[in-house]
Amino acid sequence: MWVAEGIMQKRDAKNLEETAAYEDMERLCSRNMVQVAEMTVDKRIKSCRVHDLLRELAIRKAEDENFFQIHGTRDDKISAKSRYLAVHSLPLDENYFGSSTPPLRSLLFFNVHWENISLIFKSFRKLRMLDLENVGMDYLPKEIGEVRLLRYLGLRHTTSPRLPHSVGCLRYLQTLDIWTRKVPNWRVKVSNFIWKLESLRHLYARYMECDVPLKIEGLRNLQTLSRIRFDDIMHNDMITLTSLQKLGIWVDDRSDIDKLCLHLSEVGSLKTLRLCRYSGNPGSQGGFSKLRHVTELKLSNWTMLPPDFPPNLSRLSLKYVFLEDDPMPVLEKLGQLSFLKMKFAHVGPQRMVISRHGFHQLKFLELNHLYGLEEIKVEEGALPQLRCLRIWECSDLAKLPEELKHISSLDALELVDMPEDFISGLDADLVSRVPNLGIF
Incomplete structure (x- = not known):
């Protein structure tokens, strides 16, 4: 979100904005502006919070300068000048953004029902970030494609069954989050437009379906791709994804893991691979030794340990596994x-x-x-x-x-x-x- 809002800037050719964001978060914590809530094992910040007094001070200061506003009750008046707006409750008046074009850069909704939302997307000419997480909605209007400067589109846990083809017009979009809940037979359907999003960096796509094999090759800025079906991966030239670091794939009894690993072996930027089995057992479960660049492997719903592992593996997660034998004699030898x-x-x-x-x-x-x-x-x-x-x-x-x-x-x-x-x-x-x- 910080990157989408333009807060972070690339500092050198090797230092991506996301890396700079982590560094600045650590700097804020060292100054006690932000409190660390949870650390990872390797001492990186996993989650954080802001002290309530500092939060209130920041909100008042931001509102005074028409920079940021939280709309918490139906009685609140939405400022026509705010650049950042978080909406927890909508006013009764449908014309709550006023008649003039809002100068909004970021718009976040929290647990607001879509039937109460009346947005004229073409009026949001400067909007860079739109987050609709947990918003109940029957559909996403095709006019979303007119928000041409949009960089972050969050639809996590919404109930929209299909993305309009116009999303493919968002050429500056960096993050597309359509991660959905694990509900039986629930899928988010998309047309084959993902390959047009040339600026895309992060695609979170749990339970996404496309009528034809999804085209993703050529997305040279893509860093995160999760979770894509095995067939979609195999139909693309993965070597063209030159920035890909994290990849999550759904596999089933028709998936040949050995062929998959060979297919991914030349993706030199790939560091983290996650395989999730949702039916049957993969036809072949070996081939991981081909993935010399992979340092982190996550296996979910696996019935046995694979016969080999990436040679430079430093992190391994096994979730929902069924092991007949003691796994330690195998795992303890991973140098x-x-x-x-x-x-x-x-x-x-x-x-x-x-x-x-x-x-x-x-x-x-x-x-x-x-x-x-x-x-x-x-x-x-x-x-x-x-x-x-x-x-x-x-x-x-x-x-x-x-x-x-x-x-x-x-x-x-x-x-x-x-x-x-x-x-x-x-x-x-x-x-x-x-x-x-x-x-x-």
């Missing part, structure tokens, strides 16, 4: 792995064993809802660089491995929604050795 998360997994063996010198680069380990897991054994010399261990609602786990007390690098231990017997049975000596213990 560059520093981050491992296993979530909502059905584990066949009741015991997991991390062998001597296993996971010699791992810094973060999360075991989240591992059903059936009763014991974790960590041999001496394993996990020599582990910094954070998070165990979340593993209700069958009896206790922590005693060997954790010998891992001098362990800085944080987080136990979330664990049984009372597990918490009461914690080893006092082990707990005292961990600088940061969190029990939630």
Whole structure:
């Protein structure tokens, strides 16, 4: 959003605006203008907040200068001069923007029903950002294509069943978010116009359908593409997506993962790959070793570990996996792995064993809802660089491995929604050795 509004500028050829935004957010936090709410494992800001007093001060100052306005009740008067407007409730008067052309740059709606919204899109000549997340709407008017300077279009969790073809006229659009809820048989249908959005950087497209194979090749600015069907990926020359960094794909029993990996092997910018299975088992589950550029892999709804992994893999997430065998003998040999998360997994063996010198680069380990897991054994010399261990609602786990007390690098231990017997049975000596213990 900051980039779409023109707040961030590219500082050099290698430093994208998004990177500059992270740097400026860190600078704001260092000055206590913004508070950090949550950090990632590698100490990057994941979520943030503003102190209520500072928020009120900023809102008053912004309103005084006709810069920004929050419309919270039906009695509020919408200023005809505000450049940024957040709408939580609409006035009874349908002509709430006045008769003159609004100078709005950004317009955000929060949980407002579409039938109460009367927008004349062609009057928003300067609008750069339009966010309609969670707005109930039967359709998006075709006049949206007349907002020619639009850079950000947020339709997340709306109920519009189709995007008008006129969206293809938005040549400056950088972000298109049509991520929808997981509702049976719910799809957002689009015409084959995505390839026309030459400035597009981020496309979030969960449950998007096109009558013909979706054309995306040639989008040289595209950095994020999520989630696209396997067939759509295979029908495009992915090498032309020279900026693509994050890619999420739906796969099914007709998907050949080996062919997919070969298809993606020349996309040198690709760093993060997510595969989500929604029916059957993929015909081939190997080929990941071809992805030398991929450093982060996410697999969802998988029935077994793949036979190979990207050779430079540093981050691995397994979600909704069904494992008959202990996965640790395979995973602990991934030489560059520093981050491992296993979530909502059905584990066949009741015991997991991390062998001597296993996971010699791992810094973060999360075991989240591992059903059936009763014991974790960590041999001496394993996990020599582990910094954070998070165990979340593993209700069958009896206790922590005693060997954790010998891992001098362990800085944080987080136990979330664990049984009372597990918490009461914690080893006092082990707990005292961990600088940061969190029990939630």
